[in-house]
Amino acid sequence: MAAGRGAGQGAGRGTGRRGGMGPGGECVCPHCGHKMPHTPGTPCMQMNCPKCGTRMVRA
Numbered sequence: 001m002a003a004g005r006g007a008g009q010g011a012g013r014g015t016g017r018r019g020g021m022g023p024g025g026e027c028v029c030p031h032c033g034h035k036m037p038h039t040p041g042t043p044c045m046q047m048n049c050p051k052c053g054t055r056m057v058r059a
Contacts, residue, residue, distance in 0.1 A: 027056035035059070 026035045027044035031054040038044060044056040 026059045028059040029054050030057050 023038070023040040025038045027038050027047055028035050029049035029052060032049060032052045034049050034051045036047075036050075036056070038058065039047075044058040047056045048054065049056055
């Protein structure tokens with residue numbers, strides 16, 4: 001087998017740093033702890049907490 005061929009290093013699979021978490025789950029406010037369901041297609045980091053306005057994170 002020639003150098004530079006084959007799968008190795010994960011073969012380029014994955015969808016970024018966290019590998020994608022799927023459509024379910026929750027978004028959580030790191031400031032006040034408010035939780036809301038994750039909306040598929042909208043990253044939690046783009047949503048603001050309805051209670052305090054802080055950006056949400058994925059739980």
